[in-house]
Amino acid sequence: MLYFDNASTTKISKHALAVYNKASEDFFNPSGLYKAGSDIKNKIDNVRKEMLTILKGSTKSTLIFTSCATESNNTVLHSCITRKDKRYIFSQGEHSSVYQTAKKYQEQGYDVIFIPLLTNGAIDENILLNEITPNTAFVSIIHVSNETGAINDIKSLSTKIKAKNPNILIHSDGVQAVGKVDIDLESMKVDFYSISAHKINGPKGMAALYIASPNKFQPFLHGGGQESNLRAGTENVPAILSFMEALKDIEKHDFSLYKQAFVNNLSGDFLLVSDNSCVDNIISVCFKGIRGETIQHMLEDEGYIIGTGSACNSKATENRVLKNIVPKSYLSGALRISFGNYISIQDCKNLALTISKLVEQYLKRTKR
Ligand code: PLP
Numbered sequence: 180m181l182y183f184d185n186a187s188t189t190k191i192s193k194h195a196l197a198v199y200n201k202a203s204e205d206f207f208n209p210s211g212l213y214k215a216g217s218d219i220k221n222k223i224d225n226v227r228k229e230m231l232t233i234l235k236g237s238t239k240s241t242l243i244f245t246s247c248a249t250e251s252n253n254t255v256l257h258s259c260i261t262r263k264d265k266r267y268i269f270s271q272g273e274h275s276s277v278y279q280t281a282k283k284y285q286e287q288g289y290d291v292i293f294i295p296l297l298t299n300g301a302i303d304e305n306i307l308l309n310e311i312t313p314n315t316a317f318v319s320i321i322h323v324s325n326e327t328g329a330i331n332d333i334k335s336l337s338t339k340i341k342a343k344n345p346n347i348l349i350h351s352d353g354v355q356a357v358g359k360v361d362i363d364l365e366s367m368k369v370d371f372y373s374i375s376a377h378k379i380n381g382p383k384g385m386a387a388l389y390i391a392s393p394n395k396f397q398p399f400l401h402g403g404g405q406e407s408n409l410r411a412g413t414e415n416v417p418a419i420l421s422f423m424e425a426l427k428d429i430e431k432h433d434f435s436l437y438k439q440a441f442v443n444n445l446s447g448d449f450l451l452v453s454d455n456s457c458v459d460n461i462i463s464v465c466f467k468g469i470r471g472e473t474i475q476h477m478l479e480d481e482g483y484i485i486g487t488g489s490a491c492n493s494k495a496t497e498n499r500v501l502k503n504i505v506p507k508s509y510l511s512g513a514l515r516i517s518f519g520n521y522i523s524i525q526d527c528k529n530l531a532l533t534i535s536k537l538v539e540q541y542l543k544r545t546k547r
Contacts, residue, residue: 381425
């Protein structure tokens with residue numbers, strides 16, 4: 180099977196897996212006051228420092244390890260959405276773990292608004308900036324869209340937002356950005372940033388949350404005081420060490436020729452949602468007259484695994500993000516192709532030719 184759903188998850192690398200397995204043998208509790216415990220605690224703190232260096236966090240910042248980016252995102256919203264007399268702003272393109280949490284607060288009477296998207300899935304900057312007022316408390320903007328690969332220029336947006344109101348706390352979900360675009364958290368002026376290990380060939384169930392100023396953060400999990408009282412729960416040591424390896428191992432793979440090979444070999448009546456300004460590893464394309472799931476199942480029989488949109492949305496009847504930017508006639512035919520390791524440019528070309536052939540045959544068969 181050729182795997183083209185890397186935005187959903189990636190295969191753990193041999194290196195990250197080896198580190199995971201070895202660390203699992205070293206089972207001591209990092210909170211233990213004996214040497215074996217404190218040695219492990221030191222390893223975790225070294226990973227924290229090293230990650231902050233790689234991501235270029237500010238000097239006062241910290242990073243906590245969480246069970247998934249869904250937890251990181253939920254944690255930020257619970258920490259920041261506190262008052263009903265303040266406004267909280269989100270892009271329509273947020274991942275469900277941000278969007279659904281924000282919706283819950285909206286249903287409870289908090290002043291939550293969602294900013295529309297441009298046709299490639301990036302936030303509409305003009306509308307966003309018009310909504311920034313002295314009453315705005317919090318803004319969350321996804322860095323790279325998990326649906327279309329659109330890049331939001333967080334540094335530029337944060338600078339403009341903070342110029343209008345320096346008290347606003349800014350969160351960005353960087354899960355799809357790590358290894359795909361440059362990350363410099365201090366110059367991006369974000370207060371919070373979420374990342375996840377399993378999107379970068381690391382282990383599942385491991386993620387982190389960057390916190391620029393710990394004194395502006397309220398923990399979500401209370402308990403044993405781990406992570407300097409910022410996130411209770413016994414640390415998942417093997418996954419933390421393995422996450423570090425995955426982050427260090429990231430090679431900035433240039434997928435532009437893969438994208439070209441795929442797009443240039445597609446034919447039929449389709450709408451390419453991901454334009455040239457999007458990251459090259461995620462392609463959202465919608466076909467007319469056929470359901471995305473139908474194409475997905477036919478492709479499986481031909482040896483290809485692809486997505487029809489974010490896996491977290493796969494149970495929804497229509498794609499929540501794409502429905503804002505794609506005409507209705509193309510919406511149900513959405514596919515999400517995402518490149519990763521272990522595929523070649525020729526595989527991308529063959530995938531496009533196979534999709535085009537299958538759609539053409541299907542439309543001929545079903546023509547009334
Ligand atoms: N944010 C984005 C942009 C994602 O793509 C995902 C995963 O699909 C998540 C958050 C959730 O990550 P996790 O699976 O670690 O909870």
